Amino acid sequence: MPSRSNDAAETARLAAGGLPIRREGNMIKMRKLKPYLPLYLMMIPCAAYLIVNNYMPMVGIISAFKSFKVSEGIFGSPWVGLKNFEYLFRSSDVATIVRNTLLYNGAFIIVNNVVGIVLAILITGIKSDRMKKWYQSSVLLPFTMSMVVISYVVFAFLSQQNGMLNNSLFKNNPVEWYNDPTWWPLILIVVNCWKYVGYGTLIYIAGISGIDRSLYEAASIDGAGKWKQIRSITLPALVPSIVTLFLLSIGRICYSDFGLFYLVPQNSGPLFDVTATIDTYVYGALMSPGGIGRSAATGLLQAVVGFVLVLLANAVVRRLSSKDAIF
Amino acid sequence: MRESKSQQLVFHVILILVALAMIVPLLLLFMSSITDENTLVSDGYSLFPAKLSLGAYTYITTNSSTIFRAYGITILVTAIGTAAGLIVTALMSFSLSIRDLPGQSVISFLVFFYDAVQRRPRSFIHHVDGLRRRQYDLGVRAAVHADQRF
Amino acid sequence: MLTNAFSIILIRSFFSSTIPGELYESAKMDGAGYFRIFWRMAMPLGKPILVTIGLFSCLNYWNDWQNGLYFITDPSMLSIQAVLNKMNQNIQAVLSYTSMSSSSMVQLPQVSIRMAIAFVAILPILIMYPFLQKYFASGIMSGAVKG
Numbered sequence: 001m002p003s004r005s006n007d008a009a010e011t012a013r014l015a016a017g018g019l020p021i022r023r024e025g026n027m028i029k030m031r032k033l034k035p036y037l038p039l040y041l042m043m044i045p046c047a048a049y050l051i052v053n054n055y056m057p058m059v060g061i062i063s064a065f066k067s068f069k070v071s072e073g074i075f076g077s078p079w080v081g082l083k084n085f086e087y088l089f090r091s092s093d094v095a096t097i098v099r100n101t102l103l104y105n106g107a108f109i110i111v112n113n114v115v116g117i118v119l120a121i122l123i124t125g126i127k128s129d130r131m132k133k134w135y136q137s138s139v140l141l142p143f144t145m146s147m148v149v150i151s152y153v154v155f156a157f158l159s160q161q162n163g164m165l166n167n168s169l170f171k172n173n174p175v176e177w178y179n180d181p182t183w184w185p186l187i188l189i190v191v192n193c194w195k196y197v198g199y200g201t202l203i204y205i206a207g208i209s210g211i212d213r214s215l216y217e218a219a220s221i222d223g224a225g226k227w228k229q230i231r232s233i234t235l236p237a238l239v240p241s242i243v244t245l246f247l248l249s250i251g252r253i254c255y256s257d258f259g260l261f262y263l264v265p266q267n268s269g270p271l272f273d274v275t276a277t278i279d280t281y282v283y284g285a286l287m288s289p290g291g292i293g294r295s296a297a298t299g300l301l302q303a304v305v306g307f308v309l310v311l312l313a314n315a316v317v318r319r320l321s322s323k324d325a326i327f
Numbered sequence: 328m329r330e331s332k333s334q335q336l337v338f339h340v341i342l343i344l345v346a347l348a349m350i351v352p353l354l355l356l357f358m359s360s361i362t363d364e365n366t367l368v369s370d371g372y373s374l375f376p377a378k379l380s381l382g383a384y385t386y387i388t389t390n391s392s393t394i395f396r397a398y399g400i401t402i403l404v405t406a407i408g409t410a411a412g413l414i415v416t417a418l419m420s421f422s423l424s425i426r427d428l429p430g431q432s433v434i435s436f437l438v439f440f441y442d443a444v445q446r447r448p449r450s451f452i453h454h455v456d457g458l459r460r461r462q463y464d465l466g467v468r469a470a471v472h473a474d475q476r477f
Numbered sequence: 478m479l480t481n482a483f484s485i486i487l488i489r490s491f492f493s494s495t496i497p498g499e500l501y502e503s504a505k506m507d508g509a510g511y512f513r514i515f516w517r518m519a520m521p522l523g524k525p526i527l528v529t530i531g532l533f534s535c536l537n538y539w540n541d542w543q544n545g546l547y548f549i550t551d552p553s554m555l556s557i558q559a560v561l562n563k564m565n566q567n568i569q570a571v572l573s574y575t576s577m578s579s580s581s582m583v584q585l586p587q588v589s590i591r592m593a594i595a596f597v598a599i600l601p602i603l604i605m606y607p608f609l610q611k612y613f614a615s616g617i618m619s620g621a622v623k624g
Binding site: 036042046140143146147148152153170260263267 | 480481485510511512515537539540541542543551558561562566587588591592593598599602606607610613614617618619
C-alpha cells in the first residue's frame with residue numbers, strides 16, 4: 001500500500017512540474033517488475049508456443065469471409081463477406097450434418113453417463129479390492145487405444161467377406177455392414193461407449209468413494225432396500241459430477257470426435273447420411289475448390305455457438321441450483 | 328451394507344462380461360494377426376482360428392522398413408514432445424503460481440482464452456471457477472482474520 | 478500438443494497448494510533466484526503431477542494420427558498411427574477406383590499383415606498398461622485430465 005501511494009504522489013508531482021510523466025511512470029513500473037524478470041523469462045517458451053500455435057492461426061478466421069484462392073493466400077483473396085456462410089446454409093448437406101452432430105452428441109452424453117454410473121455403482125459394490133482394480137483397469141483400457149486401431153478392430157468385426165459377425169452370428173444371411181446405413185447409429189454409439197465409458201466410470205467411482213459409509217448403514221438400519229439406498233444416497237451425491245460433466249459436454253455439442261466419424265465408417269459413400277458430422281464436412285470441404293473459406297466459416301460458427309452454449313448452460317444450471325453452477 | 332453373497336455374484340458376473348467386452352476386440356486383433364492368411368480369407372476373422380501362422384510378423388521384421396521407420400519416428404516424437412511439453416508447461420505454471428506476480432490474471436486469461444473459445448471449454452470453466460473460488464477463499468480468509476483480530 | 482491450458486492450470490494449482498510461501502521466502506533469503514527455486518525445489522516436489530501429465534501427454538503423442546494426415550507429405554516421416562491410416566486410405570482408394578472384377582488383380586497387402594501392424598502399434602501401450610494404469614486412473618479421478 002505505501003508504495004502505491006508514493007507512486008501516485010510522485011506522478012502527481014511530476015505532472016504538476018510539467019515533466020513528461022510517461023517515462024517516469026514506465027520506469028516506476030519497470031522497477032516493480034524487475035524482481036520478477038526471471039519469471040517472465042521462464043514464461044517465454046510457453047508464450048511463444050501459444051502465440052504461434054493458438055493465436056496466430058486466429059488470423060486465418062479472416063478466410064471465413066473470403067473466397068480463398070491458394071495463389072493469393074489469405075490476405076490477397078477477394079473479400080466476399082457472408083457469402084461463405086450463405087453457401088453453407090443453403091447447401092443440402094447442412095441439415096444432415098447438424099442433425100447428425102447434435103443427435104449423436106446427445107446420444108453419446110446419455111449413453112456414456114448412464115452406463116458409466118451403472119458401472120461405477122457395480123464396481124464400488126464389489127467387496128474384493130483386487131477384483132475392483134481389475135475391473136477398473138479393463139474398463140479403462142479402450143481409452144488408451146487410438147481411433148485408427150479401433151477402426152481396424154471394427155473392420156475385423158464388420159467386414160463383409162470375412163468379418164467376425166458375418167461369419168458367426170449372421171453366417172446364413174450376411175449383412176453388408178459398410179453399405180447399409182440402418183445399423184450405423186447404433187454401431188457408432190457402441191464404439192464411442194466402448195472407448196470413452198471408462199473415463200466417466202472412473203470419475204463416478206471417485207464420486208461414490210467419497211460418500212460417507214455410515215449413511216448407508218443408517219439407511220439399511222432404517223429399513224431401506226438397496227435400490228432405495230442407491231436412489232436416495234448415491235445418485236444425489238453424484239449430482240455435482242453429473243452436472244459438471246453435462247455442462248462440459250454441452251459446450252462441445254457442435255464438435256464431434258473426428259476420428260470416430262471419419263475413420264470408423266471407412267469413408268463409405270452409402271453411409272454419408274448417417275455418419276457425416278460438421279467436422280467431417282469441414283475436412284471434406286478443404287479438398288473441394290474454394291473450400292477453405294467454407295471450412296473456416298463452419299469452424300468459426302462451431303466455436304461461436306459452442307462458446308454461447310457454455311454460457312447459456314451455465315446460466316440455466318445457476319437458475320436451477322446455484323451452487324452447482326460453474327460460474 | 329450391501330454384501331449378500333448372491334448380490335456379489337450377480338455383480339461379478341455382469342462386470343466380468345463387461346470386462347470381456349472391453350478386451351475381446353483387442354484379442355480379435357491379435358488373433359487375426361497370427362492367423363494364417365488363407366484361413367483368414369476363407370473362414371474370416373475369428374477368435375479361434377483354424378490355422379495359426381506367424382507369417383505376418385516375419386514379413387514385418389524382414390521386409391518392412393517403413394514400419395521400423397514409423398516406429399522410430401513415433402518414439403522420437405513422443406519422447407521429445409513429452410519432455411519439452413513438460414518443461415514448457417512446468418515453467419509457465421510455476422511462474423503463474425507465484426503469488427504476487429504482476430499481470431498474473433491477464434496472462435492467465437490469455438492462456439486459457441483460446442481453449443475456452445475453441446473446443447476445450449473445460450479449461451476456461453476451471454479458470455473462472457478457480458477465480459471464483461479464490462475470491463471465496465480470500466473472503467473467508469479476510470473474515471477469519473477479522474475474527475481473530477477481535 | 479506441446480502444452481495446453483488444462484495442464485497449465487493443473488500444475489499451477491498443484492504448485493499453489495503444495496508449496497507454501499515460506500519456502501520461497503527462505504529460499505530467497507538464501508539468495509536463490511527464481512530459476513533455481515524452480516529447478517531445485519518446485520520440480521522435485523511436483524513429481525507426481527508431472528508424471529501424470531507426462532503419461533497422458535505420451536499417450537496423446539503416441540496415438541496421434543491427425544498431424545500426419547494434415548501436415549506431413551513425405552510418407553517416410555509418418556508416425557505409426559499415421560502409417561496405419563495411410564494404408565487404410567490407399568486401400569479404400571484402390572477399392573473404390575477399381576471395379577469388383579478387377580480387384581483380384583490388384584495386389585493389396587494381406588489382411589493379416591495389416592492386423593499385425595495395427596497390433597504392433599498398440600503393443601507398447603498394452604505392455605506398459607498394467608504398470609502405468611494406476612497413474613492413468615488417479616489422474617482421471619482427481620480430475621486431472623480432459624477426456
